Structures are given as structure tokens and as C-alpha cells.
Amino acid sequence: MPRRSPALDRATPSAIAEAALRIIDEDGPGALSFRVLAERLGVSHATVQRRCTDLAGLLDLCTDHLARRLPEVPAGTGWAEAAELRFTALYRLLVAHPGLLVLRGSRPWTGRELLARLVEPSLADSTAAGMDPAEAMAVYRGMYLLTLGCAAFVDHRDPAAATAASRTAIAALDPEEFPVLTGALPRVLPVLTDHAVYAAALRRLIDAARPDTPQQ
Incomplete structure (x- = not known):
């Protein structure tokens, strides 16, 4: 033994x-x-x-560890609702660990748990709804890249600091050269760290890709 x-x-x-x-x-x-x-x-x-x-293996370990927390969407859930559930959950995980995004950089996220809990079911739902595999992957990639970008853009764990840094940078601009940014500063700043911006953008992508939406 x-x-x-x-x-x-x-x-x-x-x-x-x-x-x-x-x-x-x-x-x-x-x-x-x-x-x-x-x-x-x-x-x-x-x-x-x-x-x-190595470091790549360690980061894969961390990614798959987090991926186990992604929800298993019940069978029979509508395509749009399932997509929103999965990607909103991914966004919340990434926002909670922004440093992991920094370290992963451009490395592909191909851990087994992420593939099993996010990629495969997303593609399966889309193909079952009538998309061909290439279209399903394009739709998935759009939502995936939106999620990574919104999570990586700012450290949402400290929105006050992010807002203060943005305020300082925008306030230093020349109003004649940047009239919209400087003139609308109080209205622009909250949007920079607002989770609702991601949620609205995700819904627009979902609505545009919804299988039952007539194509122009």
C-alpha cells in the first residue's frame, strides 16, 4: 500500500x-x-x-475552483434566462477576484470545470434553440468577452477609490478639448463603476441574439 x-x-x-x-x-x-x-x-x-x-497550471486550478460555483441551470429554462443566469454568475465571480484576471491576461480559459459549467451548456442551449455551432460560438464569445471586459475594467470591490481616481483624471482635462466629459462629470462618474451597465449590456446582447428574434 x-x-x-x-x-x-x-x-x-x-x-x-x-x-x-x-x-x-x-x-x-x-x-x-x-x-x-x-x-x-x-x-x-x-x-x-x-x-x-507552473503558473499557468496554478491559474487554471484557481479558475476551475471558481467555476465550480457557477450555477447548474435547470432543464427547461428558457434560452435567454439561462444565458443571463450563467454570465451574470460568471461576472460576479470575476468581480470578486479582479487580480486573477490580471494574472491570466490573454491566456485561454480552458479548464474542465469552466468548459463543463459554462461553455458546453451555453453552446448546447444555443444549438438546441436552432443556431448552428459557429453562430452559437459567436454568440457565446460576445457575451463572454463583454463579461471579462466589464469585470476587468475597474476593481469593483472599491468603487469609491475607482470613482475618485476617475474624477481626478477627468477634472484635470481641458474643458475646451473635452467638453462632454468635463461638463457632465457628475453624471458620467457613477456609470464607470455601475454593475447595472453590465447587466443592461448583457441583456442587449441576449435580446439581439435571441433565437426567436427576427433577423434584419
């Missing part, structure tokens, strides 16, 4: 992901390293590396 490793028992994929996300959230994306993560878990650098190989 093979001997169990206490270090590997502590450094489970779930424990590694949770610890990595805490480091990113509390200390910023630049603070994450295998050394810091190993110290947080009380194991060796080599133990962590055995679990996820």
Missing part, C-alpha cells in the same frame, strides 16, 4: 486554489509566487509544483 504524503494531503487542489486566491485578493496579483503559496500552506515549493507544474 503506497504511503500517504501529509504535505500532499494539505496541499489539495482546492486548498492551493483557495490560498492562491487569498494572496491575490489580499496582497495583489504581484504577490503570488510558488514560494509564498508554499509558505501559506506550510508545505515545500516542490509540493505545490507537483500539483500544478
Whole structure:
């Protein structure tokens, strides 16, 4: 019978992901390293590396850990409602962990859990509603890119700081060169960190792609 490793028992994929996300959230994306993560878990650098190989593997681990929290949409849910449920849930997860978006950069999000809980069911719903696979993927990508962009644009965990920074930057502009931005500053600022902007944009994409919507 093979001997169990206490270090590997502590450094489970779930424990590694949770610890990595805490480091990113509390200390910023630049603070994450295998050394810091190993110290947080009380194991060796080599133990962590055995679990996820490199930074890309670690980020995949974190992404899939979060993806397990995405909802399983009940069978029979309408296409538009299912799309809104899935992507709104993804948005909330990403907004809660903006540092993860910074670290992932342009890396593809191809973890099994994300594919199983978001991509595959989204495509399955769209093809069942009458879209061909290419159209279904184009619709999915539109909503996916909107979600990533809105989540990454500003740290929504501290909207007051984001608003203050934007106010300072816009107030420094020349009113003659930027009359709309400077003249409408009180009305422009709240929209920069407003979750309702994402929700409205997502609904417009869904309405435009809805399978029962007549095409122009």
C-alpha cells in the first residue's frame, strides 16, 4: 500500500486554489509566487509544483475552483434566462477576484470545470434553440468577452477609490478639448463603476441574439 504524503494531503487542489486566491485578493496579483503559496500552506515549493507544474497550471486550478460555483441551470429554462443566469454568475465571480484576471491576461480559459459549467451548456442551449455551432460560438464569445471586459475594467470591490481616481483624471482635462466629459462629470462618474451597465449590456446582447428574434 503506497504511503500517504501529509504535505500532499494539505496541499489539495482546492486548498492551493483557495490560498492562491487569498494572496491575490489580499496582497495583489504581484504577490503570488510558488514560494509564498508554499509558505501559506506550510508545505515545500516542490509540493505545490507537483500539483500544478507552473503558473499557468496554478491559474487554471484557481479558475476551475471558481467555476465550480457557477450555477447548474435547470432543464427547461428558457434560452435567454439561462444565458443571463450563467454570465451574470460568471461576472460576479470575476468581480470578486479582479487580480486573477490580471494574472491570466490573454491566456485561454480552458479548464474542465469552466468548459463543463459554462461553455458546453451555453453552446448546447444555443444549438438546441436552432443556431448552428459557429453562430452559437459567436454568440457565446460576445457575451463572454463583454463579461471579462466589464469585470476587468475597474476593481469593483472599491468603487469609491475607482470613482475618485476617475474624477481626478477627468477634472484635470481641458474643458475646451473635452467638453462632454468635463461638463457632465457628475453624471458620467457613477456609470464607470455601475454593475447595472453590465447587466443592461448583457441583456442587449441576449435580446439581439435571441433565437426567436427576427433577423434584419
